[in-house]
Amino acid sequence: MKDFTFYNPTRIEFGKEKEDNIGQYVSEFSVGSVLILYGSDRIKTDGLFDRVTASLKKQGITFESVGGVISNPLVGLVREAVDVVKKNNLQGILAVGGGSVLDSAKAVAAGAKHDGDVWDFFVGKAEVKEALPVFSVMTLAATGSEMNPYGVVTNSETQQKYPIGSPLLFPKVSVINPDLMATVTPEYLAYSAVDIYSHCLDLYFTASFLPVYTAALIENILETVMRTTGVLMNDPKDYHARGEFAWAATMALNGNTFAGVEGNSYDTHMIEHAMGALYNVPHGAGLAVVLPAWMEEIKDQKPERFERFARKIFNSADGDEGISKLTQWFTSIGAPVTFAQAGLPEDAVDPIAENAFDNAKLWGMDTMYPKERIARILTLAVK
């Protein structure tokens, strides 16, 4: 075990109808007014918005709301939301949606306490020193944002999809009610499964030191994702499968998988963020394209890790077969594994590689990933 700090103060309220208590949770933190941030208007037609606001009103909590957050959420909307918060002097941010909404909410929470442009935090021009408290009611499980201090937002003008992170951005309370996720489309279920998978595999295959306990923890998350995705593809309303899927998503990026690990990096995310920034590919779809190709590129660096993966996850003695079986599984759940399937033109290799190389520089990974190597991985994925 290598040295580590584990700290995660987010409270998870998991279960049926827990969103009806959101007013109470918010009031426990002496927050008297919030900005409700959300995505599509679906939450207005399916009754969720009304139930959440009824719960807030019951506690005397006032609110404003801003909708329209999209997949690969844009800093433009974050800026608008920051203005609403500042103008109304709101005391907290309540995200109602999936990872994109919550990621945006974190940016708003930091931006509301910052005099300059919120994008400053993403490009290293400012540090988060203060933030409004963030709460969430999740309607999609994938990013793990509900129990971590990170967010990713896209700047469409500069074509940058960049992360923000600060211990101040841990949500205070996140509600995970599997019933709210029962209407996720099969397409987005597949993307979510791939996102969780990549959070795990980025670490699993890059770590220079991986405790056996942590390897097995990751394998348990992967097994859970595969098993429950299979169940949910047949029966989207299976509550326990939906619940285990959601909890696996949370566990994949809440710090548990980092414990005692050394030398890990988020390679497929570094590349995928470029796809999202340039072509607005859904995050999970982009990852499905990158992941098998990336595994091909790096497999000879840690053959024993690839053998373990093949053995534990696919009951195969052959490391290469682990990659092909994973690719087959992605295809079987409807995740794209080629440029064409993801709707990316072949000539996108160069611009994505260039954009990803900017990420690599920002993340301190440019020695490991020169532009040519990123292009080679992407070319493998063109097929």
Place this chain on the structure above:
Amino acid sequence: MKDFTFYNPTRIEFGKEKEDNIGQYVSEFSVGSVLILYGSDRIKTDGLFDRVTASLKKQGITFESVGGVISNPLVGLVREAVDVVKKNNLQGILAVGGGSVLDSAKAVAAGAKHDGDVWDFFVGKAEVKEALPVFSVMTLAATGSEMNPYGVVTNSETQQKYPIGSPLLFPKVSVINPDLMATVTPEYLAYSAVDIYSHCLDLYFTASFLPVYTAALIENILETVMRTTGVLMNDPKDYHARGEFAWAATMALNGNTFAGVEGNSYDTHMIEHAMGALYNVPHGAGLAVVLPAWMEEIKDQKPERFERFARKIFNSADGDEGISKLTQWFTSIGAPVTFAQAGLPEDAVDPIAENAFDNAKLWGMDTMYPKERIARILTLAVK
């Protein structure tokens, strides 16, 4: 997944020489003076006390100290420590030791903010409404106390070994440095392994609903404990094995294994606490005696769970063999599995059963565990 709340704000500082930063960690919480609570004088001869106090002094933190905490820690010493804290108006408690020391520290932290006797909290006469912040530097891994809000203390006058619990008693920061655990005797390593095992198996075998993810999480903890105990019996200084063992202990009782679980109870602990209260048997030794006998008693209630345990942990298709293999493993590491091996007289069955039945009543388990059933389990363990 059944409804649950997950909340654990303890910060873990894991790694080499992290105890040298304890002054910094304490000062981050604006605590200017602490009571150092510890067990034997070993920490004074091996330099740990000096290093911890040097770190405190560096931050201008003043301290008093109280030593002498024993296994099955006594409320008498807790009361003395509370007096020292009150008299000197100390602002925090720093436990340097194992689970008994930290459990006592939690009681002191609550007692220092209470006008009456600290034992009031244990017998339901008072509720913890305020507590001093608790910090720890762990020298033994077993109880999980470093990352949970519980403590167990013994009242030798009333012959009660009772728990205290409150979200206010989560340690603020716990230091886990595997090097500080390298001198644990093989005997106490075995007891610790059994303690972790029983935290897991109490839940695993009693839960009326156990998510597959959680079952596999527990099996991972059990596998880690068995594997690393084997390594450490041969090489007590193996840093990574010591580290994985310690982290498994933390994970076994920090809330992760409760997530989504329904209907679990701490049956072997309920019985063992009576042994500890009456005969001062080390906690892990008592548990080693109780656990296999208890498994025999309940095995027909959940045969599929026992079969899974046998299959996953001992690669056997036979549920009964899971119990016998576990008993053999306890014996192989030097943990007692009979009354005689634990130094308990045969006629201890009745008094232990009686005392345990008082626990059962207090824990709301008396319908499930009438005195006769507890006596039957204990009789199985006499051998």
